[in-house]
Amino acid sequence: MAERDRPTEGRAGRLRAGYGAAPWHLLLVTAVIVLAGWVALRLAQEATFGRMLLWFVGAVIAHDLVLFPVYASADRALRAVARDRVTLLNYLRVPALGTALLFLVYSPGILRWGETTHEAATGLTQRPYLVRWVVLSAALFLLSGLAYLLRRRQASRQRSESA
Amino acid sequence: MPVSRPGPSDSGTRASEVDGYGAPRRLWRGLAQHRPPGVDAVERSWRSPLRGPWLTAVYGSVLLVALPLVIITGLLDYAAYGPQFDQAFPTNVGWLRLPAFDWPTRPSWLFRVTQGLHVTLGIVLVPVVLGKLWSVLPKLFDWPPARSLAQVLERLTLLLLVGGILFQIATGLLNIQYSYVFGFDFYTAHYFGAWIFTGAFVAHVIIKFPRLVTALRSRPLGAELRTPREATRPEPPDPDGLVAAEPGPATVSRRGAVGLVGGGALLLAVLTVGQSLDGPLRRTALLLPRGRQPGTGPNGFPVNRTVAAAGVRPEQTDASWRLTLRGGGRTVTLDRPALLAMAQHTAALPISCVEGWSTRQTWTGVRLRDLAALAGVADPASARVSSLEQAGLFRTAVLAANQVLDPDSLLALRVNGVDLAPDHGYPARVIVPALPGVHCTKWVAEIDFRGRADG
Incomplete structure (x- = not known):
């Protein structure tokens, strides 16, 4: 955005100064809000509109004010445990994030939300997912642990060679 | 005393310019000066030296390329259901109706590709979306929350953007795992949710594109990906306030941050793509319903509705x-x-x-x-x-x-x-x-x- 030394003049300039951005900005954001408003009005006739709205706003709250603080605090705790051992910290972070990501994406199966609909659709139960997630997560930690040990051994060998 | 942040807003002479205070100035200035308790503490608590325009722009450009594909394939899936016969759900969509055309029968794998891309890409982008949101999260707690009507309206569209993408991801993930805990019609919610998100996405891209280009140009990608953790320094303070005011030492390089998100995307891709493959590779979709076969023999392929x-x-x-x-x-x-x-x-x-x-x-x-x-x-x-x-x-x-x-x-x-x-x-x-x-x-x-x- 261009910065000017003198205040802009004319009607567009006054709009820009009062509104805080260029006229096209006003047009654009108004269009987006009108579209969303139109959709909301249309959906307001649905019996389940309240639930949809709750999920829409709830998703933002769940991410910004629950998920983020939780993972940020978990990371802070992990850093406190690892202290100055940054390499160890990262070899813990990676499998922990992998485990959490898998849970986040595949939780409906892992937690068996929707046993009947799942079985009606597929003819199969949701039983295996929890065990598979645990095994996959364990494998992530195991692989990371092995990689960490290998790296430490290499580092100590290099140190003894250079000594 | 407010924590000062470089940028046009702090230079009073240009207060009426873009990013400055709009009318009524007294209101916006007053808001800025009345910092509620805790705001400064929150601002100081952002410690990651990785947050900054460059990293946000990297995640953003991945989404800029991939999300249109998800949107287009999603709309094509709707078209494949045959809206002209009132059998695409939701049926009554007003002027959000797509142009009518007969869904082709060739190539025979057309729908296999459109729905496969829509769902697989939608899953694979989850870590990118999370990474992008992580990189801009301090903005949520910015004080003042707005300096002009323009910023109020733009923040409202950001609520639609973030709510939209999270809503689409959540409903989509639940639907493909046959879990209908949300208690509303999936088709209606996902179709209209897509339009809300798409509108906000287009506006966000138009508004932020110049920022994205500037940020990407500020640090050559190749050099950044060769920089180890020890040499990783915070970006210079930016007008958007993404860079932490008091950054701590780096525990991960920018290469690491990009790799972490990329690795997460790869992990999800490996565990999802099997749903679209035949043969032994189908089993690699370990955590999804369609990685499993209901039986063996000529009829042992996935069933939809028993x-x-x-x-x-x-x-x-x-x-x-x-x-x-x-x-x-x-x-x-x-x-x-x-x-x-x-x-x-x-x-x-x-x-x-x-x-x-x-x-x-x-x-x-x-x-x-x-x-x-x-x-x-x-x-x-x-x-x-x-x-x-x-x-x-x-x-x-x-x-x-x-x-x-x-x-x-x-x-x-x-x-x-x-x-x-x-x-x-x-x-x-x-x-x-x-x-x-x-x-x-x-x-x-x-x-x-x-x-x-x-x-």
Whole structure:
């Protein structure tokens, strides 16, 4: 955005100064809000509109004010445990994030939300997912642990060679 | 004393310019000066030296390229359901209606690709979305929350953007895992949610694109990806306030941050793509319903809606079963031996579901166009296929003319050399190239061919 030394003049300039951005900005954001408003009005006739709205706003709250603080605090705790051992910290972070990501994406199966609909659709139960997630997560930690040990051994060998 | 942040807002002489205070100035300035307790503490608590325009722009450009693909393939999936026959859900969409066109039957893997891309890419982008949100999260706690009406409105569109993407991800992930805990109609919510998100996404791209270009140019990608953790320094303070005021030492390089998100995306890709593959690789979708086969043998491929769930009873599908063909005032009734005595055609066609899975099988049966001719409608405009099912959204499906007339469009009686299993639609099911799986009606009872003159 261009910065000017003198205040802009004319009607567009006054709009820009009062509104805080260029006229096209006003047009654009108004269009987006009108579209969303139109959709909301249309959906307001649905019996389940309240639930949809709750999920829409709830998703933002769940991410910004629950998920983020939780993972940020978990990371802070992990850093406190690892202290100055940054390499160890990262070899813990990676499998922990992998485990959490898998849970986040595949939780409906892992937690068996929707046993009947799942079985009606597929003819199969949701039983295996929890065990598979645990095994996959364990494998992530195991692989990371092995990689960490290998790296430490290499580092100590290099140190003894250079000594 | 407010924590000062570089940028036009702090230079009073240009206060009326972009990013400065709008009218009424006293209101916005007053808001900025009345910092509620805790705001400074929150601002100081952002410690990551990685946050900054460059990292945000890297995640942003991945989304800029990939999200349009997800949006377009999603809309194509809607079009594939046949909105012109009122069988794409939601049916009543006002002026958010797509231009009407006949969904093609060629290439036969068309729907396999559109729905596969939509779902797989949607899953794979989850870590990118999370990374992008992490990189801009301090903005949520910015004080003042706005300096002008422009910023108020823009922040409102950001609520639509973030709410939109999270809503689409959540409903999509639940739907493909057959979990309907949200308690509203998935199709309605996901379709309208997509429009809200798309509108906000387009506006966000238009507003932020110059910032994205500047940020990407500020640090060459190659050099940044070669910088180890020890040499990783915070970006210079930016006007958007993404860079931490008091950054701590780096525990991960920018290469590491990009790699972490990329690795997460790769992990999800490896665990998802199997839903669209045949053979032993299907099992790699370890945590998804369609990585599993319901059995072995020629009928051992994934089922969508079991015969038990459809409520089709065995006595409806035994030797007393008859297929009714209607067209131009004529009614023809056929039993299964009569159908098997007609000219049989074999085609290898995918069955693809909008839930992101597909499988290619070899189907044998009677061509739909032969049945149309038998019913006296050699040049049909459409055909309505009805199932033995008594209830359900997909009890009937309308096929367009091109879908009836394609030489590979079948009323399948057999699959992979054996009779269809009850779960796959015995005694007979429809299979049409590039048609969504739910419209490949199972347990067919009746086909009503409509001629051109019938309208």
